[in-house]
Structure formats: structure tokens, C-alpha cells
Amino acid sequence: MTQPQTHRLAYGGRIDRSRTLRFTFDGRAYEGHPGDTLASALMASGERLIGRSFKYHRPRGIVTAGPEEPCALVELRTGACREPNTRATVAELYDGLEANSQNRWPSLALDISAINQLVGRFLPAGFYYKTFMWPASFWEKVYEPIIRRAAGLGRAATATDPDEYESIQAHCDVLVVGSGAAGLAAARAAGAAGARVILADQDFELGGGLLLEPEQEPWRQGMLAALSGMPEVRLLPRTTVFGFYEHDVLGAVERVSDHLPVPPEHGVRQRVWTIRARQTVLATGSTERPIAFPNNDRPGVMLASAAMTYVRRFGVRPGERAVIFANNDIAYNAAFALHDAGIAVAAIVDVRKKDSKRAAAAADRGIAVKLGSVISDVKGSRDIHGISFRSVNGTAERVLDADLVCVSGGWNPAVHLQSHTRARLTWDNDLAAFLPGKPVQAERSAGSAAGVFGIARCAADGAKAGLEAAAALGFRDGAAFELPMPDAEIDPKVKPFWEVKAKGKAFVDLQNDVTTDDIRLAHREGYTHIEHAKRYTTHSMATDQGRFSGILGTAVLAEARGETIEKVGVPTFRPYVTPVTWGAMAGRHAGHHLQPVRRTPLHHWHVRNHGIFLETGLWMRPLYYSATRETGWDPILKEARAVRQAVGICDVSTLGKIDIQGRDAGMFMDRLYTNTFSTLAVGKARYGLMLREDGMVFDDGTTSRLSENRYLMTTTTAKAAEVLAHMEFYHQTVWPDLDVRYCTVTDQWAQMSVAGPKTRLALQGCVEGLDLSNEAFPFMGVGDATIAGCPVRIYRVSFSGEMAYEVATPAGYGERVWEAILEAGKPHGILPYGLEALGLLRIEKGHVAGPELNGQTTARDLGFDKMMKKKGDFIGRVNGERPRLMDSDRPRLVGIRAVDPSFEKRLRGGAHIVDRPNSKASLGWATSITRSVELERWLGLAMVRNGPDRIGQRLYATYPLKNEVVEIEICSPHHVDPENLRVRA
Amino acid sequence: MSAPDRLSPFGPEAKPGRHGAAGGTPVLMTERKVDIVQVMAGRDANAKAANLVKDATGLALPGPRKVEIAGDAMAIWIQPSGWLVIRPRGEEGALAKKLGGSDDIAVVDQGHGRCVLRLTGAHAGEVLAKGSRVDLHPRVFPPGSVATTSIDHITVMIVKLDAVPSFDLVLPSNFAEAFLDWLRMSAAEFGYEIRPAA
């Protein structure tokens, strides 16, 4: 049965009564209208109990009508789309919305954890810190699960979010945050002056405070119409600017489809905006603040402005009989709005002793004003039925019947975004509030965010700010426009008043259940700094980040310290102003879109031919090929044997390739590499070793000399980008006089390594224009040819230790050349091989790779001492020869192989090398391990202290995690063909 | 030598057709069949490089952030004393060979290493703004402008051609498919059409 809208006013508000929207809350059916929020629609049906508080599980209702809501947090939607901790006060109602209360068990009305209220005096500030300190092991297993069950907020969805999110990069001359009178005027002034303007507001309707003023509606609509007609003005409703970062960059989240049952096809749910604003106008308005008094958290106690909003904007009666509790004139507007809507106003309890003009106006309406009085208690629990009040200093209490308490402790300008910029807030005595300070970035505040009150004055202030912002950028055109009619003169001055001290819990943070007594306790226990008190009590740490009532905590702490609020200050405001979903922050970068995939020119051949892929950095590389997707060593060994016994072909396009040209190209190479390249003959390749300036090995690869002043460098796959940046650094900053030019050509070439004793036979079947005989084209030769009509460059280099030729062809011909080689190699038993076989072969051959080039090894550690040239400068030369790097007991590269000639006892990478089976004194570690097709046993490479001196020793490889100990022999790293006969064959 | 057909770096999924939201003005995506050569001049050799390119292609070499466009050909500034020269695809390697190069001017064929995707349509700028951190507004980025930036972690050169707006995007070929994947997601809300390579 649908709950009737018992509390909907007969007329008024900005809702569309001609249409009805159905929704559920905790499974019950309700209805509302377009223009409602979830909060206003629940209120229209008389619902007051919306949630339970965090610690004490006290019943909580709707306290505000905006994003600073601390209590009415709900879970929206269900299943994979469930979104916890959403403020019902900003959730735009749509047909079919499903909402659930949270932090209650088993049901909202009967919450068993509410027993915490009864033991509340045992749950003071810092309770968790004090109670659960010892023993540490209890945390994980005992305390944390209990705390989590009792004190959780909403539940995050566990299934994958089916919706899409995206980011957008924006630039503007003037960003205006907030669309009240000040914001609209600022945007129009700046837009008319010719600036590119973005106007963002968190609300789904633009207008801010204007939305409560029916008589200003024509002006609001006129402004929106004018702004919509400006091509360089962009209006962004439903968009919260959540952070103001360095260099005038702001972040915002647009709730694109949150008001729809599901996002439209090809549409996103939310969109994060990164806005680079040359100037920003902060017209963020101000938020009313509460007063702390006993039981000020009961459902039915709300901000006076919230009550007025529900009446004026949503046509809802928040109660039947209201009491207003205030320390300022503005709150009287709420009393009058309620009265005019037919809601009984039992009294205005005004802290101030002096009569004001407003008291007379109240009297005209027949509303009683209790001057110099305070509310000292609220009667009732889930529903309130009255209040006690007394004179400010008195004790004699009187009682009033009421089911609605409207509180106003004054107004806080919304200075949060300005605070993010490190601007220092300033204190205003009249408003008893912090105002924006001297700007640090290109921003200015306008309207009530700057402490200006009254619609007409705010609009004028906004127009001025908009003009100034535009003028600062040189936009000086622009037409004047009408401002709203001045409203009744209103005095925003407040009598500072923060707390009624009486029996009962008076809350300063409603969501985290922090009371005035908690703040005083924190002070007594030494947490006297506001930042310490915040963390000790969790005050201002809830989803509203202290926006609702942070100032109350400061006031209580200030009194305890005997200092002014100005001196004590508020905790630093940081992004985000309101919660932002993870989905929005991730945007498109979720799942396999986390980072882009880099594909070699042969990628789709590998896909079609059953390559099993591995991500290596951004690259996708085939590990091995298997039509049956078998796992284990078999396909790998098969591919490796093909290379050792016949011929194999492997895609090595991922190697970095850099084209280097210029008169000083040779000199540059000599400085980059430890060995000499200026002496390399044209048409030849040479293996090179690069160090970092600290002397550690940086990268290696073969580099060819294509002509007198042109080299082609290859780098490892992993370091390709770093090597180019390294070259640019040294050339641009250290040796700018070198006459040399270079660029990456990695993407230009498809490159394949053809290796094995039958390679020459295979290639001779397809290569045209190059004599591949050993005499004509010896090891380390480089030459041009064609294959299948495609230009190729052939390098006679070997990583596997077999006779090998690397064939490079422009990327678009990669597949054609690859297939031609496969065809020519067919009679010779050619097989494509993947990354695993590539690794197996290079370990057998003793070539170093990533596990050995780990940034902690020197040339000497790896046995490359002889590659350190004696003459001339090169990077890493001096630091690479530091005395301690010459210590003989540094771990140095050796080969290791299992003594047992079988695969029974496996060696593992990472195993420690020890001299006795159970020794815990590590002599080094295994870096790369493989099954060997050449020696038919486990073998690998290791870094072992005094390694080269131990060749021939029997030691042990121990892997304690798996209780494995394998007897090994230390040997040369070159398990295969140490004389290099095969590569020269 | 006459080159055989080459495979498109955009992969087998980039088949011509209309995708994404229906109705409205789709964003058109076309792979351009071009030759691309990178030209890098040594110290005091900018003028010499300009003459070289002018003689070979008729194009002037532009200054920073600018593109020189003449018909289907263009020269893009990419870095100090560095340009890309792009023109409709001819014989394999011919453009690089024609430009030649010398000890103080490096000429590097990038015809396979880079690829060009033309993006045109009323929403083309909005699509790019989902990834491009560079301001593409006509006031600051008029036709004839180029910016190298990063979109979805991929380094992209954005060339503004006209006020439609139309852009030529110069991409590293190894990332062409990944970039198209991102582009398709970003353009889906407006609708898009993949055109045959031209």
C-alpha cells in the first residue's frame, strides 16, 4: 500500500504536482513529484525516522535541505548499483527509486544496537583508542569485526558496477561556483563581458536561495534565459565542485544520470570535470548552523532554513507545531514562512534579550517571542512532542508542545573551496563566522559566501565579482542588466551563542555522535589543538566534514581553553567538499581499460594462431602458442627445442629502437655506453652496456652503425622509454654542444628473431638481395634485403645462443614477412616461439635480462668488467668504480645447475644459495631459473658472493617457503656453447 | 620499389560502419593513408631544413604549435627544430628518400611508426575533451594549431584543420587500436561512423 502524502501542502512549492513518481523506502511504497528530493518526498508522507546514528544508534531524521546533511544518509538503488551514504536531501527523486535506511539492525524502528545509548556514558571520546589498545593481536580477530558490525555506515556494492563513468577536461576564463543570486549575476556579468564561463551548482535546479523566493522567480528565469543565450557560457546543474587545487585547477562531479532509473544508452552515470579556470568566483552561499542543546539530534529538530525550504520549495509541512530557536533576525523568515503556510508556530525562543524589529513583526502574526531564552531539552525520542525552555541564565523550566524545532545559530559562509587554496580565513565578529580570507589563487568570493546577506545585495556583489574576474583577463565589454528588487532590509548580525548547558547529550557532530562533553573530555586529556580534538573525538570527520556543525566543536573547545573561536580556528578543510563515488574517480579507467594496451604489428597473427598472452608493461606478448590452451612446460619445451635443433621465429618488435644521427653521434654513443661505438664499422652491430650515473647497470642491447653518422640503437623492452629520456637529459642538459639528433622508431618496425641451426637455410628460401652465407654476412653483420616484396633490414645477432638473424620490416608488412619466413622455414621444421621459450634459451645461454639488470648490479657484478673502456668519459664511469663496489664478496653472476640430471627437484627463482642444506646464511640468490632443453635438468643464473671464484663448488639452493633444498653446482653462466661457436656458424 | 598492401594499425575491428547513439550528427573517423617523415635539424640548420622540405614538398616548416597545410599535405611542428612531414601515401620510402637528409638534418621514415586518424563533426571537440588536457577552443586553438599531449596515457598530436571542427590525430602505431578503443567509448554518446581508410 502506498503511503499517502499526508504532509504535502495544498499548494505552493516548485514541484510538478501533475506527475506522480513512485518509490520505495525500506520496502514500503511512497510517492512524490518531480522536483522532490528523497528527503522532501519522505517528509511529505510524514516520515521522520530516516536513519540511526553511528555510535549510539540514536534515531535520526532530516536536519537540513542540502548537501551538508549529517543524518539522513541512505543507500540508493540495489544490487550492483547500490550506493551507500547518499544524502537523502540531495537525492533527486525519480520513478522507481529504491532507497534503504542504513546503520540499523534488524530494522530502522527496532535497532538492537541502540542499547549503546544506555551504555553511552561508557563510550566517550577516544573510547576505541583506550579500550582496544591491548593486546595487538586482538585487533584483527576480535575488536575490528565487532566495531565494524556495530558502527558501519552503508554497505558498498560487491558486484561490478554496470554503469559507466567518464572524465572531461575543461578550460574556462571564469568559473562560477553556485547559482544563487550572486552566482547568476557573476556568470552573466562575466559572460556579457565576453569571457568563457562555466557555472556549476550541485543542485538539480539552478537558483540557490532564489528558489525560496517566488517573487524573484521572473528575475531568476530572465537570468537563466540570458545565460542560455550566450554561446560561451556553459551551465552545469547537478555538478558539485569538490576541490580547489593548485594552479587554479578545480575538480567537480556531474551527476549526469543519477536522477534517472538507469543511464540512457551510451550515457554515463557520473562525469568528473577537471576545470582549469583562469578566474574563479565562489558564490557558494552559506549554510545555517545549529546550536547544541540536550537532545538536539531528535527527528523533528532541524535547521530553520531547512524547514523553510521544505515549505517554500517542496510544498511540504515539516511539522504541525513549530518552535523556533534562534540568535538572529534571519531565522524569523523561517517562522513567518511556516506561519504563512498554515503551520502553527508555538513560539520563537530567541537567545537575545533585546527586542528587535522582527519581534514586532512576529507579534503582528500572533507568534509569541520568548526573548533571552533557550531550549533546554527536547521531549520524545523517535518523534518529539515538546520542548523545555528557560531564560538564558535561569533554571526554571517551562514546557511547550511542539513536534518541530527549527534551530538557527547563525550562518557560516561556505568557505571550504577557498580554504583548499590555503587562503587564511578571517573572523567576522558581527556574523560570528569565518569569512574568506585574502585570496591566494585567482579567485574571489561573492554573495553570502563572502558574508553579504539579502538577495539584492548578493546579486549586486555577484555582478561586481563577475565583472572584476572578467576584467582581470581583459574582458571589458558587456551590458548592464537588471538586479532583483531589494528585499526587506535584513540584519545578518547574530548574538554568538553555541551551547545550552543542561542535562542530556548535546551533539556537536550528529553523524559521528560527538557531544559537547566529548570535546571537553578531549581538552581535559590534552587534545587542545583543534586538529587533535578533531581526530580524538572524530568531530568534523563525517561525510559532511564539519560543514553542518564544525563550528560548534570549535566554540566548545574555545570556551574550555579560555580563548576566542578566532584563535582556536576550525580544522583545515580539504577536498572533497562532499563525498564522490569511486566510480566517478575511476572514470573510464576500470577493468581492462585501466591502461591502454600496446600491440605489436604481429599481434593479430598471434591471436589467430593461439598465442597465450601475457601483459608485460603495456605490451601484450605471446608467452607460447597452444591451440588446446594447455598449460605447463610442454609447449614451451617444444618451442625451445625447435630453436636448439631446427629453427624458430619470435616476435621481438617490443625492443626499443632509437635512430641516432649527426656528426657527434659516435661520441654520444661512447658516452652513453661503457664500451666504444665510434670505432664500430659501418654495417656492423655491437652489444652495448649502459650504466646509470651511480654506476649500476641501466640497460643493454645491440646497436648498429648504419652509416658514418647514423646509428640504430636497440634497448630492452622495459627500458625503451627511460633510455630515450636519459639520452635527452644528458644531451639537453649536460652536453648541449653535441651535434646529434635522435628519435624513437620503435613503432616503425616489426622485428622478428629467427634462430636455430637451420635458420640460414630457412631464410635463404625467402630473402632476396642479400647473401646470407657466413663469409658474406658474418656474426654481427647488418644488411638490407627484401622478403615477399617487402623491404627488410637483417641483423645477425643472437639472444638464444644459436645462429640467429633478426629481421626488421616496416610495421605494416610485419605479418607478410613473418608468414613468408614461416613458409620458407616449413621444410626445416620452423616453429614460432613465445616469451617463455625466449627466456629459457637466454638463461641457458647466460644472457642477462630483467632479473639480473635489477638496478643493483654493476658491470663487474655481471662479468662485464672488460666492457668498461679505460679512456674517455661515459655515464657511470666514476661511481661505478667506487671501492666498495669492487669488494670481492659482492654477489656476482654465475650459472647454477641442479646436480640431479632430472626434473624431480625443482629450482626456483628467488631461492637462496647456501653452503649447507639447513644453513640460514645466504650466499646469494637465484635470479632466473628454467628447465633446460640442452642439459635436461633445472638450471639458471644466480648472484652469489665471490661467485666466479666458486665455479665448480657444490652448494644448495634453498626455498624455505616450500621446504625445498636442491643440491646445485656453481658454473659459468654460459650453460650452452660458451665458445660462441654456434652464433658464428 | 612498389610496396605491397600493408595492414592497418587500427586492427581488424575498425570496420566501416555507424555505431553508438543514433540520430544527431555523428563524429566521423577516417584512417588517412599517408607517408610520414620526421625531420630534425641541427644547430643553425633550420633554414636549410626548411629549404629541403620546401623543395621536396612545397611545404613551409612552421614554428612552435603550428601546422603548415597545403591541400592533403602538411608539416607539423613537434619540437624545437623537429617536424613531421605528412602527405598522401606514395611509393614506400620515397618521401624519406626524396628528403634525403645530411649530417646536420636527420630524416627518419615514420610512415609505419605513426598513423593519422581524421576526426570530424560538430561533436569532435567534445569527444577529444574527454581525454585531451589541452584547450581546443577556437580562441586559443584555431585551425592550423597543433598540440602534442597525452590522451588515455597515449601520446597524441592533435592537429586542428578547420572550424567544423576537424582534427588529424597523429598516433604511435602500437597504440592505434587502444586509442581507437578509447575514442569509440568517448564518441558513443554522440554516435560515430568509421569510414574506409582514405
Place this chain on the structure above:
Amino acid sequence: MLRIDCPWCGTRDEAEFKYGGDATAKRPPAEGDGAAFYEFVYDRGNPKGWHQEWWHHVAGCRQWLKVVRHTVTHEIRSVAKATDDVTVPPA
């Protein structure tokens, strides 16, 4: 997020750049001794205030730039080419 005014490309997002550390460290000449090279690689100040540092415009013109940045406020005072002389204001 920093916005760095590249002398070649114009003002660009930090995301296009890679930080390269202290730009006042000078590589010793080839004949420099161990102490000089040690200092070049390892000795760094940690100033609270203005800092001259390298930023590499990786996803742009690929130039190494000298940026004078305030380590507390992130304010950038100047961005210069690698070969330009740069003055760093007192802290």
C-alpha cells in the same frame, strides 16, 4: 595539479611532464673525481621555499625544462629552457 608553462608548447598539465629532480646539480667534467661525482648523484638540498628543478615534457616537446617552484605553495616562478640561466629567489 601543477600547470607548467612550457616555453615551447604553452601552459600544460603536470600529467604531461615527468619530474627530474634538482636542476642545480651539475655533472662534473670528465676528469672529475669520485667526490664530485658522488655529490652530483647523491647530494641534494631539501629546501622549504624556492627550488630549481627539472621537468621533462615527456608527452609534449620532449624538452627538459628548468622550473622554479615553491616547495610549500607549489607556485611556479619561472619555466626556462635547459640551457637558460635561471635565478632562484631567496626562500
